[in-house]
Amino acid sequence: MSVTDGLISPQAPPALPPRQWTRSRIAGTCMVIFWIAAGAGLVLYLVGAWDPDYIATYAPRYLAGLETTLTLVLISICLGAILSLPIAMGRMSRNPVFSKLAFAYVYFFRGTPLIAQLFLIYYGFGTFHRQLDAVGLWIFFRDAWNCALFAFTLNTAAYQAEILRGAIESVPRGQHEGAAALGLNKFLTFRKVILPQALIVALRPYGNEIILMIKGSAIVAIVTVLDLMGQTRYAYSRTFDFQSYIWAAIFYLIVVEVLRNALVWIENRITRHLVR
Amino acid sequence: MTSTLTLLGFGNAGYGDEIAFGMLVTTTLSLATLPFGLIVGFLVALAKQSREPTLRLSADIYTTIFRGLPELLTLFLVYYGIQIGLRQLLRLSGVTADVEINTFAAGLVALGVVFSTYASEVFLSAFKAIPRGQYEAGDSLGLHRSHTMRKIVLPQLIRIALPGLGNLWMVLLKDTALVSVIGLSDILRQTGIAARVTKEAFLFFGVACLLYLVLAMLSSIVIVWIERWTKKSGDTR
Numbered sequence: 053m054s055v056t057d058g059l060i061s062p063q064a065p066p067a068l069p070p071r072q073w074t075r076s077r078i079a080g081t082c083m084v085i086f087w088i089a090a091g092a093g094l095v096l097y098l099v100g101a102w103d104p105d106y107i108a109t110y111a112p113r114y115l116a117g118l119e120t121t122l123t124l125v126l127i128s129i130c131l132g133a134i135l136s137l138p139i140a141m142g143r144m145s146r147n148p149v150f151s152k153l154a155f156a157y158v159y160f161f162r163g164t165p166l167i168a169q170l171f172l173i174y175y176g177f178g179t180f181h182r183q184l185d186a187v188g189l190w191i192f193f194r195d196a197w198n199c200a201l202f203a204f205t206l207n208t209a210a211y212q213a214e215i216l217r218g219a220i221e222s223v224p225r226g227q228h229e230g231a232a233a234l235g236l237n238k239f240l241t242f243r244k245v246i247l248p249q250a251l252i253v254a255l256r257p258y259g260n261e262i263i264l265m266i267k268g269s270a271i272v273a274i275v276t277v278l279d280l281m282g283q284t285r286y287a288y289s290r291t292f293d294f295q296s297y298i299w300a301a302i303f304y305l306i307v308v309e310v311l312r313n314a315l316v317w318i319e320n321r322i323t324r325h326l327v328r
Numbered sequence: 329m330t331s332t333l334t335l336l337g338f339g340n341a342g343y344g345d346e347i348a349f350g351m352l353v354t355t356t357l358s359l360a361t362l363p364f365g366l367i368v369g370f371l372v373a374l375a376k377q378s379r380e381p382t383l384r385l386s387a388d389i390y391t392t393i394f395r396g397l398p399e400l401l402t403l404f405l406v407y408y409g410i411q412i413g414l415r416q417l418l419r420l421s422g423v424t425a426d427v428e429i430n431t432f433a434a435g436l437v438a439l440g441v442v443f444s445t446y447a448s449e450v451f452l453s454a455f456k457a458i459p460r461g462q463y464e465a466g467d468s469l470g471l472h473r474s475h476t477m478r479k480i481v482l483p484q485l486i487r488i489a490l491p492g493l494g495n496l497w498m499v500l501l502k503d504t505a506l507v508s509v510i511g512l513s514d515i516l517r518q519t520g521i522a523a524r525v526t527k528e529a530f531l532f533f534g535v536a537c538l539l540y541l542v543l544a545m546l547s548s549i550v551i552v553w554i555e556r557w558t559k560k561s562g563d564t565r
Contacts, residue, residue, distance in 0.1 A: 074380070076378055076379075076380040076383055077380050077382065079380075079383060080375075080378070080380045080381070080382030080383035080384075080385075080386060081382050083375075083382065083383065083386035083387075084382045084385060084386050086386070087386055087389050159541070160537070160541065163498075163502075163540060163541045163544040163545075164502070164536075164537040164540040164541060164544075165502040165503070165504075165505035165506075165516070165540060166502075167505045167506060167508075167516065168505055168516055168533060168536050168537050168540060169537065171516070171520065171523075171529075171533045171536075172530065172533040172534060172536075172537060175520075175523060175529035175530075175533060176523075176529045176530035176533045176534065177530065178529055178530075179527070179528065179529050179530040179531070180530065266398075267396075267397070267398040267399065268398070269398075270398035270399075270400040270401055271400055271506070273400075274509055281398065281400060281401065284401075288408075294408060294409065294412050297401065297404055297405055297408065297409070300401055301397055301401055301405065304396060304397055304398055304401060305392075305393065305396040305397065308395075308396035309392070309396055312396075
């Protein structure tokens, strides 16, 4: 039998051993210091290069350029989405002619650089300017903005068709069979059963495609469209001031990050029923 | 038709040899960028899955920046940025000289940085696919951590990451076309020169597109071959 006079008074847990300066911690700290220095250097550079005249001249131009970029991407994504429907259907079609044609289209536009496609349309269609004039299309293809829109639409349609096809094929067969067993017709099955499930799968690739288009649209600056990149090159060619490119980088980063976070938010929102 | 053949022919009258040289430049640039991008991407992936928060943070900053910038802008930032930076450095040391950096090197750095951010994502998801037990098995066999990585994790990692890396290679191949903008004589620049001189823009840019398609087809053959080769030892179980 044991006798206790009192309980041991509560004690604080032993102190955590001091964090070791492991190699990875040293490397990580150096990297963070590097990024902080780089950020501070950037801010100092921009403050040092701050010129009210420069800002007053080029800020409105940058905003107009941003608007051009976003308009171009928005329109081509929407037109591409419409165009991608028949292509995706062709890819999934059992008719060999349709599926081969759709495959060739997708292979061409995904296998060649967007910039080469843009040059092919903007400079290349100039070769046929007499024939195009005869059918009244030259007015359209004369303008660099229209050419860019045309090239982007064709390009994104190929990518979106593949996204759509992948998403539709990711819906299990049982869903089709279940809908058939319920007596739903083909169209209703597609609209009410297949599409809602496919779009959840497709959301992330669609978002990536929009981001890729925003970044890819910078090349229209080369064919004289004054988008964000075009205005940047204009500003740089006038002033030879490197801050033009820094400002463009800041603009692009903000747009892409806002978009990316919005997409994550949307994805979390529409997959609430799948979270367990 | 004969005129088309003459234009594309080799020799003085045609642009075939110039375009072939452009194809060589494009291939060389992509092949030179690949190891650089792969190594940096692997290191960034290691940092991202490290237990050290500072390493994770710095890797995240790196990928956020270079994934968010257009490739063309990255190229300009590298090309003009390094030139201006070097010029400032020289001025500080009292020399005023005009510095021109090699367009090939600028393209290699810019494309490699972009490639590495995407490659790090591929490697990271491949790391996540490797179960903890593999590391523990390495520990219990008394292998050094670097040995575990090299002999146990890496062979499996490559097999998982290969399809993703194959896609990235295709993207890289297409991104090299951007380097023509800063004046490197790749496929697009050479065909562009030919198009401007001969006024046969559709022909030459069409040829450029076809050449990129050919490169893509060749690459997919090689990638399928590599995938089959890496699977040889794995599928016996």
